[in-house]
Amino acid sequence: MSPAASERAAPYWLTGPALLVFLGLVLIPLGMTVLLSFYDWGQYKGIVPEFTLKNWREVATDSYFLEIFLRTFRIAILVTLLSIMIGVPEAYILNRMSPGWRSMCLLAVIGPLLVSVVARTLGWALLLGPNGLVNQGLIAIGLIGTPLEFMFTETGVVVALTHVLIPFMILAVWASLQRLDPQIENAASSLGAGFVTIWRRVILPQIVPGILSGSIIVFALAASAFASPAIIGGRRLKVAATLAYDEFLNTLNWPLGAAVAVLLLVALVAIIVGSNRLIERRYAQVFE
């Protein structure tokens, strides 16, 4: 091979291994899942490799599935909004801290990611259960008479998921805050802007890319989360991920589970790509 040709081939050789891994571990299973969702299934005959739209028809028409999908995305949207509302100010405060304090607080922020999902979620369950710390405290100070329902409620799932996923929002927003000109707030202030105006007119528009990428991560992870909804939501409060799990492992209806999983993926991709487009167009100037 001539040097020029081998140089041209180099990128392929270099990306080859990663490409193989991607192909083998992501694309092929994904393709097989899609294929599986078109297979037939019966209580006694099991999975039959025959093309049918049965699963898709069931997922699309049965209001049971609709309810679960609506719940999944309602939870994901709430978690994303909460993460923005709490995470953005938190990132701003972090960014203003002295380096020593910042690394300590950063550790506290990333803390949840270092604890296993199951342990962390069980912790929340202990805290939020009918006899948990929160309810006992509220009853002790006389705010409520009977325990509040957190367990097996959407509120509980939203709280637990926000806790786990907020670090992603904080890190993404923090990264975009670091790109701001350190004097930009002083500049706005010298022109007569107060704190709120500086935030609304100068800081927020510039960190939209960070908020967007944080939101995409949080939304995607919240919509496909399994452990937190499974432990806190329980069997009563199914979301798409726990539904697919149940179809696969309890009912053993793999094709239906595959249809649910593929639908979740497609819906996620559609929502993310759509909102990404919308926001990038709206804030075109800060996305260069």
Add this chain to the structure above:
Amino acid sequence: MSHLVLEGLGKSYGSAVAVEGIDLSVARGEFISLLGPSGCGKTTTLQMIAGFVPVDRGRILLDGADLAAVPPAKRGLGIVFQSYALFPHMTVAENIAFGLEMRDVPKAERESRTLEVMALVGLKGFADRYPRRMSGGQQQRVALARALVIKPSLLLLDEPLSNLDAKLREEMQGELRQIQRSIGTTTILVTHDQHEAMALSDRIVVMNQGRVEQIGAPDTVYDRPQTSFVANFLGKTNLLAAVADGSGHVAVDGFRIALPGAAAGPISLAVRPERLVLAEAGQGFSARITNRVFQGAHWLLSAESAAGALLLTRANDGRAVPAEGDTVAVSFAPADASLISERPSP
């Protein structure tokens, strides 16, 4: 009455003193430069005037009123930052109009004033550009326009030209001076560039290690440096070891000149290279030429003498130039020598 007065202004970061004992009185319409090496406290001083850095010691008076309790947003000062700090998500016109919007200026007036100031700084036709799509010089103009459009009582410039290349910097210096003259806004410029300070200012405040070394008109500070720091920081200079007799005369290696004001004893005199002249033998002090460099319009001569190492320039006017190793007589006019007084240590 002075427009701006700094009284014993001081600032410390922990135990490190960043600025100490700045006394300055600025007249209305004056162009003042704070000049000094990096880290000498120029930015800190400017940011205290702007209100971004709290004042630890002393006072700042604007039109006689103490600024201590006035937040930056209410001071009404125009500030150009070294990084420009433009709003990247706003167009040029939006950037410039921001300060007017904050003052609730009606839209029509806002637009006309924005256009006016854009014409003033040479930005006609750039209204809808985004700062990112502009050159450094153009961004610099936007920053200036944004600061000027609010008709600030004081214009503060922190190294506004330091990010521009040499040629553009010179151009902008001329324009900046001309704009400042035409609108008459009292201006304080921070710079570490002595040429910039001398070219632009009515008066220069030379700073070193948080303190003022000397305040004066550019030619005064250049011709009559009061400390060796000033003498060395503003251009090249010769520091000559001399002895004062206490009765109005000073001798440099036996060369006597009348120079009142020096107490008896050893002293230093600062003389600029272009003010040292080659004299007839016996009419100066002797020096041996160690090096000569031709620079076109003049020769640059280095020499050794009993008063110290010398640097002198000699116009390339057709006369013979001493060669390396020659012994020459060097003299200077008493008016060209400045008595260097060392700053009393804090």
